[in-house]
Amino acid sequence: MRKRYDHDYISILAGGVCPIGCKFCVGNSIRKKEKPHFASMEKIKIFLELFKDRTRSLSISGSTSDPLFVDNFQEVVEIAKKDFKIALHTCAKDKLRYINTKSFYRICISLHEYPDEKTIDFIKKNKSKVRISTVYHNGNKKILDDLSFFDKVPAISFTIRKNIFNPVTPKFIKKLKRTGRKIFNQQEYMYKDKKIVVWDFADANKYINARYLWPDGNIRRQCYWYNLHKI
Numbered sequence: 078m079r080k081r082y083d084h085d086y087i088s089i090l091a092g093g094v095c096p097i098g099c100k101f102c103v104g105n106s107i108r109k110k111e112k113p114h115f116a117s118m119e120k121i122k123i124f125l126e127l128f129k130d131r132t133r134s135l136s137i138s139g140s141t142s143d144p145l146f147v148d149n150f151q152e153v154v155e156i157a158k159k160d161f162k163i164a165l166h167t168c169a170k171d172k173l174r175y176i177n178t179k180s181f182y183r184i185c186i187s188l189h190e191y192p193d194e195k196t197i198d199f200i201k202k203n204k205s206k207v208r209i210s211t212v213y214h215n216g217n218k219k220i221l222d223d224l225s226f227f228d229k230v231p232a233i234s235f236t237i238r239k240n241i242f243n244p245v246t247p248k249f250i251k252k253l254k255r256t257g258r259k260i261f262n263q264q265e266y267m268y269k270d271k272k273i274v275v276w277d278f279a280d281a282n283k284y285i286n287a288r289y290l291w292p293d294g295n296i297r298r299q300c301y302w303y304n305l306h307k308i
């Protein structure tokens with residue numbers, strides 16, 4: 078009999094400094110000068126044990142830092158994959174070639190401009206797993222609105238996130254067809270062979286039941302942006 082789960086997913090978050098230092102990083106204002114890290118292994122094991130019968134989905138993600146910069150990243154993946162299917166969320170494009178893609182059912186890459194050749198190759202090789210996550214902002218809205226971003230990035234799955242500081246609806250949606258599907262109440266659109274979900278954090282979070290293990294060892298209902306911006 079299929080198990081019933083009462084959580085949509087759980088998440089382990091990376092904290093500390095991030096060597097990439099993107100200007101738009103949501104973690105900028107709360108970043109501490111610490112090595113990239115997760116909560117302690119002991120806390121991680123307790124967290125996984127607590128929720129292994131309550132969801133099958135684990136995301137390994139970050140906000141002040143990126144999970145691929147954490148030393149024990151692989152150790153955490155090996156422990157977690159026994160009971161969970163894992164989605165990796167990363168901005169660290171130069172590290173992608175070192176990961177074992179078989180460990181993940183989804184690889185969500187944050188990309189806010191046209192990718193380089195190595196990233197394009199990675200996306201092509203892992204098309205069925207890759208999802209591109211992009212914040213719609215003044216610096217990239219032109220290439221999103223004229224759809225050239227979607228033409229140049231060879232992925233088939235995209236999440237375009239409204240800027241939490243300025244959550245305007247992207248203009249490009251007028252050019253696209255709705256698929257009729259919604260994910261956490263967020264509308265999915267179709268462009269050629271690509272599925273594009275336009276994501277409003279404040280709205281989506283009303284529909285998500287998740288738990289996040291913060292790098293300080295606390296389990297919270299929300300990731301950083303919610304705590305920071307009290308939306």
Ligand code: SF4
Binds near residue numbers: 095096099139
């Ligand atoms: S790579 Fe990710 S975690 Fe690091 S600064 Fe950029 S957005 Fe923030």
